[in-house]
Amino acid sequence: MKLTGAELRTIRMPLVSPFETSFGVEEDRVAVLVRVIGTVGGDRRPTEVQGWGECVAMEMPLYSSEYADAAAAMLRKFLIPRLLTASRSGTDVTAETVDTLLEPFIGHRMAKAALEMAVLDAQLRGTGQSLAAYLGATRDSVPSGVSVGIQPSIATLLDVVGDYLAEGYVRIKLKIKPGWDIAPVEAVRERFGELIPLQVDANAAYTLADARVLRRLDAFDLLLIEQPLPEDDLRQHAELAKLVRTPICLDESIVSPRAAADAIALRSCSVINIKAGRVGGYLAAVKIHDLCRANGIPVWCGGMVETGLGRAANAALAALPGFTLPGDVSASDRFYERDITEPFVMEDGRITVPTGPGLGVTPIQGVLDSYTVSTEGIQA
Ligand code: NPQ
Ligand code: MG
Numbered sequence: 146m147k148l149t150g151a152e153l154r155t156i157r158m159p160l161v162s163p164f165e166t167s168f169g170v171e172e173d174r175v176a177v178l179v180r181v182i183g184t185v186g187g188d189r190r191p192t193e194v195q196g197w198g199e200c201v202a203m204e205m206p207l208y209s210s211e212y213a214d215a216a217a218a219m220l221r222k223f224l225i226p227r228l229l230t231a232s233r234s235g236t237d238v239t240a241e242t243v244d245t246l247l248e249p250f251i252g253h254r255m256a257k258a259a260l261e262m263a264v265l266d267a268q269l270r271g272t273g274q275s276l277a278a279y280l281g282a283t284r285d286s287v288p289s290g291v292s293v294g295i296q297p298s299i300a301t302l303l304d305v306v307g308d309y310l311a312e313g314y315v316r317i318k319l320k321i322k323p324g325w326d327i328a329p330v331e332a333v334r335e336r337f338g339e340l341i342p343l344q345v346d347a348n349a350a351y352t353l354a355d356a357r358v359l360r361r362l363d364a365f366d367l368l369l370i371e372q373p374l375p376e377d378d379l380r381q382h383a384e385l386a387k388l389v390r391t392p393i394c395l396d397e398s399i400v401s402p403r404a405a406a407d408a409i410a411l412r413s414c415s416v417i418n419i420k421a422g423r424v425g426g427y428l429a430a431v432k433i434h435d436l437c438r439a440n441g442i443p444v445w446c447g448g449m450v451e452t453g454l455g456r457a458a459n460a461a462l463a464a465l466p467g468f469t470l471p472g473d474v475s476a477s478d479r480f481y482e483r484d485i486t487e488p489f490v491m492e493d494g495r496i497t498v499p500t501g502p503g504l505g506v507t508p509i510q511g512v513l514d515s516y517t518v519s520t521e522g523i524q525a
Pocket of ligand 2: 156348372447
């Protein structure tokens, strides 16, 4: 593809209800979107294509070191100009080469992932192939799990979980933190029984000194404990894994295929949450999927409160054969009253994987504009 231009857009979308985790309370989703414009078909039969990417970095660096304004700055100053310059000098810019072209710039994986996603969407729209087919999906719908925030009381939590179960979500994930762990899990098990697939996510809120509390979770037959310890603590996760029976799953720690290989070799986890944004893109996500599959490590698709764009791509990824656990790919209305694309709806506990070219969804201009905080064009 020849890249001819790009646009950066920052949006702010209100959440249907505040989402509390161990790192804070979120009331809006701020997201950076990338739109790339290019041509395919060479100089003889050029066809204009465009593609959309969504950056999962949050407004503040609470989940990871990246944050929205920093990602926008990276895209504006370094990442987009690098691709535009390469394209102008005759390099064919494809999703498969974005990673190598951006390699000189250290880190900023979420920003890079957004740009790769936009190029990939444009490229696939050019060939007419769906993202799911391109990534190697083997299913046309994926089971839908839901992530339940920390609630003001146990009574409220039971109401919220009951509502999600009634909607049809096939797996419940409770956000936990010190002081909100054993009691909520015990209450949910007591009310809804031993049969509902249940797991917890600490977002790195514990230390190895909390092993005794975490071991008490063994009594509740959880699918897994997600990211109990800090991001950069693979060794201590391996120690913790020896002390608890519940499978340890890593999220924040898995920042690349290399980190995944290390975590598996060190026995830091026995399950991995794959988020394309966190690992630098959907191509790296597939590499981790393949690595885990070869090593007998179950994976599931995480979520970053994406708009319909990221949600479409996550549904495609989650349809690969190694995604053997339900992911955090919820319906649009879990987070948004009005999504920027046609909303993703849940049917019989499942989300349908888009089949159209590329992401298979596009923003609805009026809705997108109503959430837009700023827009800028980027030239080489
Ligand atoms: C996780 N996601 O698995 C995260 C982190 C997270 C679905 O639990 C606004 C934007 C709020 C992104 C809250 C889920 C967020 C966010 C939590 C991401 O760790
Ligand atoms: Mg998580």
